[in-house]
Amino acid sequence: MKHVECINYINLDCEKGMCALSKQIVPIDGNGSDACGHFQPAPVCGNCACFADADKHGIGTCKGFEKENWTYAKCGAFCCEHYKAARG
């Protein structure tokens, strides 16, 4: 599990974020990017029960709305009206 996949991760830019708990800047990649024991999965499409059939790029199907459509696993879902956590 990575910091960037955690609910406590605050987005900063394409290479780093901030941990909402520790207030430390944490990298997305490489050394120091592994999450700590407080990890909880962030709401993204890839963690949603309505997400299925992802391809190698993480692009799959969203079945949460009246009209099915494609989406991608890393898409933020905090604001999605139909997000249902599949795990965590």
Place this chain on the structure above:
Amino acid sequence: MKLQEILKARGITDEQLKEVQEQDIPAAAESFQRIMDIYYLLKVTADMESAYWYNRVWWENDGDLLEVRRAKAVAASLAHSTPTILPYEKLVMNKTKHLRGAFPFPWVCASFFNSLAESLMEEAEAPAENEADSGSVVGAGGGNVTESYGEVISIAKKFGMRKEDIPVLVKVSKYWDGISVEDISTKYAKTLPGFEQFQNIMDSVLVMFDSFAIPQGREVMNYYMPLQYGFDGILELCDEKIAETMGETGGDGVLGMSRGYYYAAMKEIVKGLSQWCENYARKAEDLASREPDEAYKKNYLEIAQVMHNIAHKRPSTFREALQMTLCLHLGVVNEDPQSGQSIGRLGQVLQPFYEKDIADGTTTEEEVVELLELYRIKITCIECFASAGVSGGVLSGNTFNNLSLGGQNYDGLSAVTPLEYLIIEAGMRAQTPQPTLSILYDEKLPEDFLMKAAACTKLGMGYPAWMNNQVGMNFMLRQYDPEGMDLYDARAWCLGGCLESAPGCFLPLEYNGKVTMIPGGASPTCGTGIHFTGLPKVLELVLTNGVDKRTGKQVFPPHNKKLKIFDELLDQWKEYLDISNRIVNKVNNIQMDVWRKYNMPAVNSLLKPDCFKKGQHIGNCGARYNACINFESCGTITFINSLASLKKNVYDTKKYTLEEMTDAMLHNFGFRTAYDTGVFSPDYRESTDDAQKYAEIFADCINAPKYGNADPYADQLLRDYHMYLLHYLPTLESFFGKPEYLCQISVSTHGPQGFITLATADGRLAGTTYSDGSVSAAPGTDKNGVYALFESATVYDHSQNQNAQMNLKLHPSSVQGVQGTRKLLELVRTYMRKGGFHVQFNVVSSDILKEAQKTPDQYRDLMVRVAGFTQYWCEIGKPIQDEVIYRTEYEEV
């Protein structure tokens, strides 16, 4: 009695006065400093969330009426953007989930991404070299991501995008292949007779870029509607209007029926804005629920309350009102690629809220200053996702969100408010490039306010710049008279973008038991049109019979004239300019027409008066004033000085033939070109074997009369040029069916357009930057002091154009102490009294700039004024850095 005599009578000598310094500037708030510590580490980042949701909802509503479909798509992109809140923030909301974030708009321009799709996918699928590499940071120039590294792909040499977003970018872009605004407009532009001429012009970079690149901006926000009614109130108004207009033409058989659809669209966009605010409220509550620290938890809960309130109701405090304006601003800049979406006269708009909170004791001046400091970071973080040419070549990475102060109020008195003092104070304490500040100088403004503004200018951040309020008002009355501009609306003008005077109006805000007439923007963009024509390049093509010698291409039809008299030369320049303008204007009109049909503003069409009153979006001329499309020039003084040299050396003294002059220019006067040396500074000269051959002609070109010295020989040419354009440009008609006019800003285009221009007859060498602005002297050529420069600049009436731009560089020693502040203000006042429209200052030593160029890492926070905007030194390109270094430095005022 003179000031010095008064001081002397009080026992204060000149020497003592020099030692007096302004009150030490207090440090910015801790919250500001903490966020800026993070800001300096930030990479400019693009992601796909907003673009994905726009694309998804647009296509899910295929078949719906276009204005409603568009509003739904924009609303979805806002309402699904992941909220990001830092623990130290009090003002929240960002363009995207990243602090310096932006996203692409393939529905506007898809070809760039589609042409790169294969290589982008290859890059995205390539594994990072190793773990260490994947975490390392490459890239230079502050936050710019100039190269790909690890899991980050560089796009347009500015934005970093995560590899996992690339397949999404490619997939979304495919939807728009052949049907983006760019593609559709190109399809119809190609049917124009003369389209090949257009291509030649654009290929030569004689004209800098297409209008769809940034179709909104260079205008002023209007915050009135949500401040007066709140989002829930507007929804009720929409329902009333729908009941009134749906199915009715109102006597207009063409656009009347659109009114009902407009209100339906406005409902969608208001719901999106409201949801966007609610999302931030919910996010703040979420963070509070997991926050162990009580102080941070309290802060999150306060944010939640503010965001929940403004999601529905009109603001009830200063903080809520400021947050609301920020929400609206970000909403507008998220609906199109934009630069120059100006804030306007915020200190006058928010004064009623500030006044009430201070009177009630619910806030303090210090708390307000802190919010204004934090606001500066938010505006500085606004990025525009555009091509490398637009981002770097035009914008220098800035997005020109200008905040104006001063001017006149509705009643024709000084409009300065107590809040405006605090806005300047925040700008002094919290030094960031944006929002840049502009003083609408008027003789009615309080002296202590002007002194405070001058003290701020002295600090060297490049703001505030100074604009002449009376000249601006006169321009408004001249340009917008046919659309009903009156004295009251003229008083509401201010700066859109860096220097585009934009019309406004006053609207009655009911708050705190009284009515305040608050100003706001009242037009669409005042900055699209024929964008950045390189005036010296047109002259070069006259001398080369229409051939661009740099590329070998025939840009204009050969004129085959001997040009035996000066007027023939000038007439040919006018003829080539007209050929360029006619075809570029037609293409531009098609581009903007396609844009307004498919991509009409949604948020901005809610805000701009009189859209809601008429029931028409901005594309349908819903705004009050629409004669706002223009011709933008670049390199005015390089052009004038070149004319002066040709007139002197060829036509008056007849020392050289035109062919000899042209030959010298083609051979760069015997020097190596900047293309060869990589040095763009105008004072850098490296001889070739031909140097001796051209030494005399070069000296004569250098010594020819130059603008900026109160020399009528050169200045008369400037006056004649302006009189010609005053009458010529209105013969061009915009897509709004209105006459066009002259806009004079170079932004950063004097770099790239200088780059493509060979040596000029004024002695400027090939590839180096043009003179900046429109009435700045060419670097090093103003020999008679600043007052002579003012004489030259005001040989024509500045109110006949949208603007005029003068940049001055002062050595800090020239304005030290309180006495120096007074000198600076008097300098400004002198220029304004002569009728000058604009002056801005770099108060910095050239030695510091040279040092910063060598060791940029040690000057991460150094800012300079370029041409209408301030930018971090390390984030602007080298040609512009060289030009700023070489500007004449006045050591005495």
